[in-house]
Amino acid sequence: MLRIVLVLLAIWIALGILGAVLRGLFWLTAIAAVLFVATAAWGWFTRSRER
DSSP states (O other), X not given: OHHHHHHXXXXXXXXXXXXXXXXXXXXXXXXXXXXXXXXXXXXXXXXXXXX
């Protein structure tokens, strides 16, 4: 489960960087930021619930 969350976080970071570098894709940065926060919160919640 932790591996899936880490892979998703890495994907969102890569999409955010891609969106920041390419001029017309700023919306991709915004979506990647939202998905990054959602994935991090989901991972934190499921991890804290398992303990």
